Amino acid sequence: MQSALVIDDDPLFRIIAEETLRAIGFKSVDLADDGAAGLQQLRARNGGVDLVMCDLNMPNMDGVSVIRELGQIDFNGALIIASSEDLSLISSVRTMAQLVGVRVLGALKKPLDENALTAMLQNQASQARRKSELVTRHMLKSALGEDLIQPWYQPKLDSRLGRVTGVEALLRVTAPNGETLSPEPFIFAAERDRLIGEVTNRIVEKVVADLGTWSKAGFDLDVSINISPVSLDDLDLPDRIRAMFLAGGIDPRRTTLEITENRFLNHDANVLDILSRMRLAGFRLSMDDFGTGATSMEQLRLFPFNELKIDKSFVLAACDDEFSRTTVETGARLAAMLGLDVVAEGVETPEALKLVTQAGAGFIQGYLIARPMPGDALVGWMRTCAVKAVAAAA
Ligand code: C2E
Numbered sequence: 001m002q003s004a005l006v007i008d009d010d011p012l013f014r015i016i017a018e019e020t021l022r023a024i025g026f027k028s029v030d031l032a033d034d035g036a037a038g039l040q041q042l043r044a045r046n047g048g049v050d051l052v053m054c055d056l057n058m059p060n061m062d063g064v065s066v067i068r069e070l071g072q073i074d075f076n077g078a079l080i081i082a083s084s085e086d087l088s089l090i091s092s093v094r095t096m097a098q099l100v101g102v103r104v105l106g107a108l109k110k111p112l113d114e115n116a117l118t119a120m121l122q123n124q125a126s127q128a129r130r131k132s133e134l135v136t137r138h139m140l141k142s143a144l145g146e147d148l149i150q151p152w153y154q155p156k157l158d159s160r161l162g163r164v165t166g167v168e169a170l171l172r173v174t175a176p177n178g179e180t181l182s183p184e185p186f187i188f189a190a191e192r193d194r195l196i197g198e199v200t201n202r203i204v205e206k207v208v209a210d211l212g213t214w215s216k217a218g219f220d221l222d223v224s225i226n227i228s229p230v231s232l233d234d235l236d237l238p239d240r241i242r243a244m245f246l247a248g249g250i251d252p253r254r255t256t257l258e259i260t261e262n263r264f265l266n267h268d269a270n271v272l273d274i275l276s277r278m279r280l281a282g283f284r285l286s287m288d289d290f291g292t293g294a295t296s297m298e299q300l301r302l303f304p305f306n307e308l309k310i311d312k313s314f315v316l317a318a319c320d321d322e323f324s325r326t327t328v329e330t331g332a333r334l335a336a337m338l339g340l341d342v343v344a345e346g347v348e349t350p351e352a353l354k355l356v357t358q359a360g361a362g363f364i365q366g367y368l369i370a371r372p373m374p375g376d377a378l379v380g381w382m383r384t385c386a387v388k389a390v391a392a393a394a
């Protein structure tokens, strides 16, 4: 990201925001003291601004009206809401912005914290980079054909038991030069080219084999598998996954299927059909990436989830940013009311661990415990590192 526009009536805030954005590496930072002036600047630049940071409470034209306009002019950049209003109001506006089609990077409660802003922008930058690495249909086909796709595993700590009881399977691709590639560009391409079903089959097949191997070595671990929301129109999916588990002699009840909240939640008969049959087959269901979509209590009630997984972007920023911390706490409280397990992902520091545990997360995933690793490294890690990693984190 290169260019930013700060819309805020507070002159001191504009100065601080400009300094912070320049320190982070923005080449051009424009300033506007109310909504109308901001939109005028945006039009003068033909909408060509990478980031708009907007206040809510301003004279003349408020932030909500600015955001509505951003939706109408097909603004392609990203939005950060920075406000001193209370968090429930900021959160409503954030949801409203997503609904009118504006890409929201996050919401920050004033005063501006440079660490929180940097974390938000870095998270975005790495996501954008990963998505933009184009994977062609041919590359995808050959990755499948040459068996270059495999799951890696990230340990998951049960904080009440104080030990690692499960893992999340995360797709990795081996490049021709032997390098290991991250999943997002492949998932994106597989969804686009309608090959996601094949990719999921491959992952499930390998997970089932690995579970069998670990079991023989004395480790009966729970496993979580990511399911693309695009697959929720594939009515055969529940039976197919179940059959693979039974063929491998593995009980589906040790397995959680994670489905991201940010794209699928339309109240569609097929979605409810598929999720219900996954549950009937014995799988648990997790709502993944909590906080990035517009989940309501209603939706959590409607869909048969067992677990809520708080997105790492909030966990990473929770120690520095009030909005992120509140999202973590709200997720945990919502889950407790509905009797769901809570997982916090992206726990990198002892401070974050303390914060999410106090909020009520019973399960912890993050670099503090371990990074994802290949399946054949996991037994070794469980034998020699798991106890140490858990003790060090405690
Ligand atoms: P996700 O499901 O939200 O997975 C968590 C991501 O956070 C993983 O990235 C993991 O490596 C990373 N992570 C875990 N702990 C930390 C931490 O402490 N700090 C930081 N900075 N990151 C941490 P990864 O492996 O790159 O996966 C990215 C996404 O790709 C996943 O996000 C998931 O949405 C998707 N994905 C991965 N495997 C599959 C798959 O088999 N099927 C589908 N449909 N999607 C997959």
Ligand code: CA
Pocket: 168, 226, 258, 288
């Ligand atoms: Ca996940």
Ligand code: CA
Pocket: 288, 289, 310, 311, 312, 345
């Ligand atoms: Ca996530």
